[in-house]
Each structure stands twice: as C-alpha cells, then as structure tokens.
Amino acid sequence: MLQGDFFTISSMTVEGNSLNAALDINVNHSIFEGHFPGQPVVPGVCMMQMVKELVESAINQATRLVQADHLKFLSVIDPRIHPAIDATISYTTDESGTLQVTGSLTKGEIIFLKLRARLEKQ
Numbered sequence: 582m583l584q585g586d587f588f589t590i591s592s593m594t595v596e597g598n599s600l601n602a603a604l605d606i607n608v609n610h611s612i613f614e615g616h617f618p619g620q621p622v623v624p625g626v627c628m629m630q631m632v633k634e635l636v637e638s639a640i641n642q643a644t645r646l647v648q649a650d651h652l653k654f655l656s657v658i659d660p661r662i663h664p665a666i667d668a669t670i671s672y673t674t675d676e677s678g679t680l681q682v683t684g685s686l687t688k689g690e691i692i693f694l695k696l697r698a699r700l701e702k703q
Contacts (some may be wrong), residue, residue, distance in 0.1 A: 582658060583630050587627060588604050588607065590603070590638070591603045593639075600639045600670050601667070602635055602637075603667055604686075606664050621657050622659060625652075625654050628654070628686055629652070629694075631668065632668065632684045632698070635668055636682055639670075639672075640672075640680075642682065642702050644702055645701045645703055647699045648698060649698040649699075650692065650697060652695075654692050655693060657684070658691070663691075667688060668685070668686055668687075670683070671683050678703050680693075681699060691703070
C-alpha cells in the first residue's frame with residue numbers, strides 16, 4: 582500500500598462512479614533513492630498502484646488488478662517539480678462484478694498517465 586507513505590490524498594470527491602483527487606507525493610520517500618539517485622522519477626507501477634488504491638478508497642473494498650490493456654505513460658513525474666498531482670477516475674461494475682476503470686494522473690495540462698484496467702473486488 583502506497584497511500585499514507587508514498588502519497589497522501591489532500592482532497593477527494595466521489596460522485597456516482599467517478600472520483601477526482603488531489604495527491605501529494607512524498608518527495609523524500611526511499612523509493613527515489615533507487616529510482617533514480619539524483620534524478621527522481623515516480624515508477625510507472627507506482628502510478629498504476631495509486632489509481633488502484635484511489636478506487637479502493639472510493640468503493641471501500643480491496644481489489645486485485647486483473648488486466649491493464651491500455652496504459653500510456655506520457656510524461657515522467659519528477660516529485661521535485663510536481664510534488665502535487667491530480668487524479669481523475671471513473672469506474673463501472675460489469676455483470677461479473679469486475680470493475681472497469683479508466684483514469685488519468687495529471688497536473689494542469691500535463692498528462693502523466695492514462696489507463697484502462699480491470700479490477701476484481703476481493
């Protein structure tokens with residue numbers, strides 16, 4: 582779990598099956614010592630995990646990533662330059678109970694991540 586350590590939610594609104602959140606990245610997190618020393622970059626897997634954890638917060642239930650068929654990492658997140666980012670996520674539940682998720686991580690007009698994924702409720 583990254584929430585509370587790697588990132589915190591400074592605000593989040595949930596309306597229906599959509600959420601908007603403002604996130605603060607911990608620029609001093611130990612992950613940046615290895616990714617990369619002197620040139621910190623938020624790893625792509627962490628971006629995906631942040632979206633997953635935001636959905637879990639919105640539905641108050643644990644999930645498991647079962648498919649991510651559309652991932653676009655469009656810009657790197659250097660936490661020294663962008664310690665605060667925004668998330669916009671929508672999700673629907675299909676007939677099997679699987680969540681179909683689309684989302685993005687952005688700051689202003691900069692898009693860091695766009696994704697489409699499936700999460701299975703645990």
